[in-house]
Amino acid sequence: MPARKKAHTGKPTFVFKGTVKKLKSATMKTVAVDSKTVVVSVDQLIEAPPDLAAYVGQEITVQLSGAIKPKVGQQLIFHTVSGQYGESIEVRSLSEEPVQATHSAMLSTAVDPIERHRDRERRRHFDKADLVVSGKVLAVTLPPDEQAKSASKTALAAATTTRRKPVSEHDPKWRNAVVEVDEVHKGKHTKKQIIVRFPASTDVMWYNAPKFQPGQSGHFLLQKSKPEEPPKGGKATKKITAAAAVAPAETTDTYVALDPLDFQPDSEPGGIKNIIESENS
Amino acid sequence: MPAKKQSKKASKASKKKTSKKAATPKVLLVNIIPKSLSGETHQDSEPTIAVNPANLQQIVATAFTPDPQHGEYAPIYMSQDGGNTWTLNSIVPGNNRRTGTGDITVKFSKTSNVLYAGILRGDSRGFRLNILRTKNFMSSTPMEILVDRKGVDQPYVQVATVSRGPHKGKDRLYVGNNDLHVKSGATATIDRSLNAAVSNPRFKKIRVESRDTPGQDGPPVRPSIHPDGTAYAIYQSWRTYDDDSGEGTADIVVLRDDNWGSGSKPFSDLVDPLDGKKGVRVAQSTKFNFHGSLGLQRTGGDVALVVDPTNSDVVYIAYNDDHGDDYVLHLLRSKDRGETWSQDLRKIRNALNPGLAINNAGKLGFLYQALRGPAAAQRWITKLELTRNGSSWTTLTLATTPAEIPEFKFDPYLGDYAHLMAVGKDFYGIFSASNTPRKKNFPCGVVYQRNANWTTETLLNVNNTSPVKVSIDPFFVKVAG
Numbered sequence: 223m224p225a226r227k228k229a230h231t232g233k234p235t236f237v238f239k240g241t242v243k244k245l246k247s248a249t250m251k252t253v254a255v256d257s258k259t260v261v262v263s264v265d266q267l268i269e270a271p272p273d274l275a276a277y278v279g280q281e282i283t284v285q286l287s288g289a290i291k292p293k294v295g296q297q298l299i300f301h302t303v304s305g306q307y308g309e310s311i312e313v314r315s316l317s318e319e320p321v322q323a324t325h326s327a328m329l330s331t332a333v334d335p336i337e338r339h340r341d342r343e344r345r346r347h348f349d350k351a352d353l354v355v356s357g358k359v360l361a362v363t364l365p366p367d368e369q370a371k372s373a374s375k376t377a378l379a380a381a382t383t384t385r386r387k388p389v390s391e392h393d394p395k396w397r398n399a400v401v402e403v404d405e406v407h408k409g410k411h412t413k414k415q416i417i418v419r420f421p422a423s424t425d426v427m428w429y430n431a432p433k434f435q436p437g438q439s440g441h442f443l444l445q446k447s448k449p450e451e452p453p454k455g456g457k458a459t460k461k462i463t464a465a466a467a468v469a470p471a472e473t474t475d476t477y478v479a480l481d482p483l484d485f486q487p488d489s490e491p492g493g494i495k496n497i498i499e500s501e502n503s
Numbered sequence: 504m505p506a507k508k509q510s511k512k513a514s515k516a517s518k519k520k521t522s523k524k525a526a527t528p529k530v531l532l533v534n535i536i537p538k539s540l541s542g543e544t545h546q547d548s549e550p551t552i553a554v555n556p557a558n559l560q561q562i563v564a565t566a567f568t569p570d571p572q573h574g575e576y577a578p579i580y581m582s583q584d585g586g587n588t589w590t591l592n593s594i595v596p597g598n599n600r601r602t603g604t605g606d607i608t609v610k611f612s613k614t615s616n617v618l619y620a621g622i623l624r625g626d627s628r629g630f631r632l633n634i635l636r637t638k639n640f641m642s643s644t645p646m647e648i649l650v651d652r653k654g655v656d657q658p659y660v661q662v663a664t665v666s667r668g669p670h671k672g673k674d675r676l677y678v679g680n681n682d683l684h685v686k687s688g689a690t691a692t693i694d695r696s697l698n699a700a701v702s703n704p705r706f707k708k709i710r711v712e713s714r715d716t717p718g719q720d721g722p723p724v725r726p727s728i729h730p731d732g733t734a735y736a737i738y739q740s741w742r743t744y745d746d747d748s749g750e751g752t753a754d755i756v757v758l759r760d761d762n763w764g765s766g767s768k769p770f771s772d773l774v775d776p777l778d779g780k781k782g783v784r785v786a787q788s789t790k791f792n793f794h795g796s797l798g799l800q801r802t803g804g805d806v807a808l809v810v811d812p813t814n815s816d817v818v819y820i821a822y823n824d825d826h827g828d829d830y831v832l833h834l835l836r837s838k839d840r841g842e843t844w845s846q847d848l849r850k851i852r853n854a855l856n857p858g859l860a861i862n863n864a865g866k867l868g869f870l871y872q873a874l875r876g877p878a879a880a881q882r883w884i885t886k887l888e889l890t891r892n893g894s895s896w897t898t899l900t901l902a903t904t905p906a907e908i909p910e911f912k913f914d915p916y917l918g919d920y921a922h923l924m925a926v927g928k929d930f931y932g933i934f935s936a937s938n939t940p941r942k943k944n945f946p947c948g949v950v951y952q953r954n955a956n957w958t959t960e961t962l963l964n965v966n967n968t969s970p971v972k973v974s975i976d977p978f979f980v981k982v983a984g
Contacts, residue, residue, distance in 0.1 A: 235574050276542050277965065304571060307540050308590030308591070309588070310539050343573065390722065391801065391915075426602050426605065426913045427602075427628065
């Protein structure tokens with residue numbers, strides 16, 4: 223394939239109000255300094271990931287977008303993404319704007335900047351979700367293909383064949399949560415139950431997915447089931463496929479939950495509940 | 504996850520032949536989490552390292568470390584002063600906001616400063632392999648994607664640069680991997696490019712397995728390339744596997760190619776004398792358990808191989824197998840290009856994550872992590888052993904850390920591998936361990952970049968006041984050869 227390069231794009235992930243302290247200067251030796259490089263004191267966090275939550279009052283390096291030429295002492299709101307993290311941090315500003323009266327809501331200290339960051343991520347999840355429902359987990363079961371795998375193992379052992387489906391240390395260990403739907407908040411769904419497929423594995427690729435238990439109730443942000451499983455082996459596939467054919471087919475719509483933000487328990491306030499409320503208002 | 508029982512009898516071979524020499528080599532050990540991320544508590548496990556042979560001040564490391572801002576690119580750790588200080592630079596495609604990438608390894612070209620990486624993307628659940636490249640790892644430009652396909656496990660990158668002849672200057676790139684797409688079950692694979700530095704390098708998928716498997720090989724496939732064009736590789740060739748128990752047997756197979764793996768039948772220059780097939784079976788029917796664990800670290804198959812840069816006839820390998828409750832690490836040597844093999848030079852109970860390297864004087868470095876102590880107070884002991892002859896050893900204890908602090912977040916707890924390499928006379932390694940700032944935990948000394956109070960043995964946040972929980976961090980080590 224032809225080599226592909228891609229520029230950093232994306233949306234800001236660290237937003238703060240800061241005061242420009244030095245022009246053409248940096249807080250780190252490893253950073254290249256040019257006319258767009260400035261040292262900024264972080265005055266107030268507006269939106270921050272947990273690892274940067276303690277940066278109020280710290281001086282950091284900002285690579286400006288180039289849209290404006292700030293002066294020393296000027297206070298701006300910076301919308302930034304990652305640069306370097308060493309003795310200090312360097313962020314790359316996608317845009318800067320002077321502080322104005324219209325920013326009062328954004329600058330309200332009533333909102334936790336980490337929670338605001340999480341809300342933005344949750345909002346993205348909501349927007350990407352095929353279906354958002356509230357409901358309760360009735361049962362957790364092995365999916366048909368996992369059952370078929372067990373069946374095929376027996377068949378394979380009996381036939382003393384050496385071909386089987388490959389395994390990996392990253393095996394997701396799929397499980398199905400049977401969820402009784404109370405309300406549909408996004409997407410179309412008419413049946414009373416849905417199947418939510420989730421990985422039970424504690425492997426690095428899967429550990430942070432929701433691990434459902436019977437009795438859990440809350441909001442589910444779901445994608446239509448197209449889990450990217452590792453491919454099946456050739457000869458083994460044929461046998462497993464044959465076994466799968468006799469396994470009970472899933473009669474209910476199946477979705478997947480892979481991210482911790484794909485489930486919010488009823489006991490947790492705000493979050494997805496606020497998004498749903500804002501959608502309905 | 505229960506820790507394995509420890510038998511009291513230690514390996515006699517290990518005890519007899521190991522000695523501490525009077526002249527202890529100079530050791531630099533650095534916790535590479537930067538000061539600016541003093542508040543982080545991630546499980547930064549499974550580290551790898553690459554030293555730039557063209558500029559020894561430049562070193563890159565990786566681990567399961569997410570981009571601090573949850574952006575779309577995962578970070579590499581980079582040092583521009585020989586490993587004394589470290590910085591994160593987020594340039595690797597496919598960041599997962601809690602773990603960064605999936606499996607990742609890195610390596611530099613010998614002459615051109617180009618950094619290569621083999622990764623499983625963190626934003627995909629399809630075991631999506633990317634082979635990546637950057638001409639400037641210090642810039643903010645993301646690494647470019649050379650190969651992108653799914654269904655692959657444990658990409659392991661090695662690079663050699665041709666030093667003379669008509670192909671002088673070409674980067675030979677080898678990415679060992681377990682390609683679960685392969686229909687025949689011969690999944691052990693090496694993706695190879697004979698000229699990886701050009702704009703659109705061509706890659707060939709070399710299927711190195713020649714024996715029947717139970718549908719696949721084990722995850723680790725590890726090439727090692729000599730500058731004269733001798734290419735070796737080691738892998739775990741599965742013979743049997745039981746899905747229910749996770750138990751299986753595997754042959755430890757060593758392959759060789761005498762011309763860069765470039766011919767029509769690559770990696771076929773070593774033939775097993777018993778079955779006449781490609782690759783010598785150094786150990787046969789070794790036992791493993793893919794569901795096994797040692798402390799909080801999962802087991803299932805570790806292999807490592809290194810060729811002597813001063814003599815391509817000399818090769819060392821390390822591999823693990825199950826002996827009762829013990830997970831045993833073996834070290835062997837061949838002096839005749841892999842044709843015949845020594846008995847165990849070292850045999851270490853309940854140890855894993857072997858890293859092997861040989862310096863320009865033919866001295867071997869052997870890095871590993873061993874679980875020791877009574878059940879309630881087990882510790883991970885990270886050691887580096889050095890030898891010139893395979894019989895007399897200098898042993899350095901780099902770290903001794905509690906085995907169950909911090910708590911387990913995900914598999915792998917320490918990593919399914921650690922790394923060691925040599926450039927010139929010096930050894931450079933990396934391993935992950937619990938990060939409590941306690942001097943006794945690091946007998947050779949240690950430098951922390953992140954804030955810590957060594958009197959109260961407490962990690963501190965960026966304000967240098969608020970306490971921070973203990974977590975798993977990557978530690979860089981440089982040992983003078």
